Amino acid sequence: MNKRMNSKTGYLLIHGFGGNINEVAPLADFLKEGGYIVLCPVLKGHTGKRSDLSKYSYQDWILSVKNSYDELSISCEEIYMVGFSMGGLIALELSSQLSVNAIVTLNTPIYFWDFKNILLYIFHDIKNLKLNNTIRYIQSCTSFPIKSLINFRLLLFNTKRSLSNVKCPLLIIQSLKDDAVKAISANYIYEHVSSEDTNIKFYNESGHLILWSKAANNVIKDIYAFFEDVNTLDKYI
Template sequence: MDSLDSKKKKCLIIHGFGGGLHEVKPLAEYLTGLGYDVVCPILKGHSATREDMRKATYKDWIDSAEHEFLKLKEKGGEIVLIGFSMGGLIAFNLACKHDIKAIVTINTPIFYWNINRVLLNLLDDLKSKRYNHIKRYLQAKNNSPFLAMLQFLLLLHQTKPKLEKIYCPILTIQAEDDDTVKRKSVDYIHKHVSSDRKNIRYIDNGGHLILLSSMAGRVLLCVEDFLLEQ
């Protein structure tokens, strides 16, 4: 084992439901530039066809992330888990099985679909005639077969009781205008994890795909500061 590899700080960044590496690419590139050893697993079913997505189970998603985690662990040293959206739920599952340095979640759902925000976004589309939000909602629907949605619900249901087993430091980041994740998800996570070092950072806008928004820089700095404290 290369001693330099074992000393290098490591991050496993996990993308969200129905998404892919593009959701977390800005963060991965930023941390790599800071000298971190960064790995971004592709969750099973998320890299090919809608049929592949339909066939994958939530356990497959966890296994996909765990496989890359174990490969990263072989290099030695401590690992920070960073989960975007559903990736945060997967990070919690890994943290219950393995020794983790810390966890960062970004727009991770416990309570989902902020209907008021969705309606405001639709109204904004009609006023602006750009229809960006409508296009995103249709794309999300296309990427999310019904059986895959059931698997997401199963993952959420079995993850919530595990939060009390999280003892490592945790940073929870939430966009206040997120239409997919309700703000009270942060309160639930903060209340139920057992860590005595837990921080919340709210970003006033940026939406659910905040790492692809104009507010991404603020998120990157929040993550960097948190990692430097560990």
């Protein structure tokens, strides 16, 4: 991508449940190098502390992103959203209410915990005498407050009901080796949105943290190409 100032184009990158902005950092860095305005809001309560996460609801998480959207809309004529995991649910929910030029979802859950892939990763741990994945699964089951898990489910429930109101161009990206999100989630989103320009792209070379995987460079290129196509199309409408 050639460097240039794109002061009227803004990108809103949204991290996942229990995560942080590092999950979308590779894409943010790429876009900033191109001169784009990029905001990566930290969802309320996502400080890394269990006690902080439990203080906020899914409405607060949405508001975190809405505030950044409002900030972008002051100076940007075009706003694009990229949501990783639960961040994709927030992007879809907000796009059903606000003016968004296009969305990309990355490993966004409708159905979660792919036990086939989980077993494969645990087998990999046993084979290599390591417990990296196994420890991660245990932490995932014990580190999140029940209240926060309920709010995640409420966000998922409400977003599913709003999918038919999503009408902007949409690229759905899903890892086939994702252990946290079942790949059929991508198909569900594709089938229930009202966007006329909707695409799905699957990747074999990555797990859940797709922007930190071997496929990351290709994923970033595909995201940028999608937004460029949308931008070109908008100019002819």
